[in-house]
Ligand SMILES: [Fe+2]
């Protein structure tokens with residue numbers, strides 16, 4: 607199985623987890639009365655869900671071509687839930703890892719394996735995650751300066 611296929615699967619899982627986690631973070635922010643944080647988590651969760659959908663479609667197409675019905679990959683799942691400050695920090699760290707390491711690595715591998723279209727998609731995702739990191743960082747500053 608190509609490394610790219612596994613990386614798309616990892617991306618699908620990571621994006622799905624991010625969508626669920628940000629939804630949970632939004633609930634916590636709401637309880638703490640941090641409405642701006644709640645709104646940003648909800649908006650970003652929706653975007654992560656869209657990323658997951660895109661990756662699932664790629665995965666489905668590629669697996670279809672290879673006559674694969676299921677895929678097996680190993681992933682690390684970050685399992686901590688904190689208060690909103692901790693959750694924004696976790697979100698920033700996750701986004702930074704994605705745009706600085708994960709997606710650029712995935713893009714290089716996809717290019718090497720001849721999947722230029724998928725490499726471009728990984729690069730586009732890296733840029734989207736960079737935008738998320740910036741928005742969360744800005745939010746963190748605002749909350750700390752209150
Ligand atoms: Fe994403």
Ligand SMILES: [Fe+2]
Pocket residue numbers: 624654701734735738
């Ligand atoms: Fe993101």
